[in-house]
Amino acid sequence: MQTVLIQLAAAFFGSLGFSIMFRVRGKLLLPASLGGLFTWSIYLFLFHITHHVFAPCLAASAFAAGYAEVLARLLHAPATLFVIPSAIPLIPGSYLYYGMLAAVQNRMEEFQQQFFVMMEFAIAIALGMSIIWTVIYMSSRFHHHRTAG
Numbered sequence: 001m002q003t004v005l006i007q008l009a010a011a012f013f014g015s016l017g018f019s020i021m022f023r024v025r026g027k028l029l030l031p032a033s034l035g036g037l038f039t040w041s042i043y044l045f046l047f048h049i050t051h052h053v054f055a056p057c058l059a060a061s062a063f064a065a066g067y068a069e070v071l072a073r074l075l076h077a078p079a080t081l082f083v084i085p086s087a088i089p090l091i092p093g094s095y096l097y098y099g100m101l102a103a104v105q106n107r108m109e110e111f112q113q114q115f116f117v118m119m120e121f122a123i124a125i126a127l128g129m130s131i132i133w134t135v136i137y138m139s140s141r142f143h144h145h146r147t148a149g
Contacts, residue, residue, distance in 0.1 A: 004044060011040035011089040019085045028081055031071050035086030039064045043090060054120045057090055061128030064090070069136055083129070092121035 015036025016029070024032050039060045046056035068083035099114030 007044065008037055008040060012037040015085040015088050018088050019081075022081070022084065024081050024085070025077075028075060028077055031075065032082050032085040035064060035067050035071075035082050036089045038067065039086045040089040053117060054124050057121050057124035058128040060090055061087060061125040062132050063128075065129040065132035069132070087125060087129070090121065090125050092118045095121065 012033055016033040018036075019029050019032040042063050043056045043060035046059055047053065050056060064083055064086035065079075067086055068079040068081075071077070071082045072079035095114045095118040099111050099118060102108070102110035102114060
């Protein structure tokens, strides 16, 4: 349990750091940072159930995109201000680092394993967000079409 709390704190402060670095305004700073905490919470919960990275990362990134879109409308700000900090905890930095280390040290089997997991993360992040953005786009087109006709 202590490890989970440390990870959640790291997700929050990591998202906070990126929010500050990207100059997110004062009142938007806390919601942007909480997005990282919520996103990582979803990932950890689902990873605990599945013990795989793809589905939890897909769900967590879909949440991050949905969260960003909702906050953008509620707080009258661009969704980008929320989606980037919310997705930061999902970035597979350790897999990239250890994969590159294995490649430099000519441990190709370990490199391939690390690279495969890194690609699972990358594809899941892109796919999860794309699904949400497609649903939002399609629903806005449908709504616009219904009100225009």
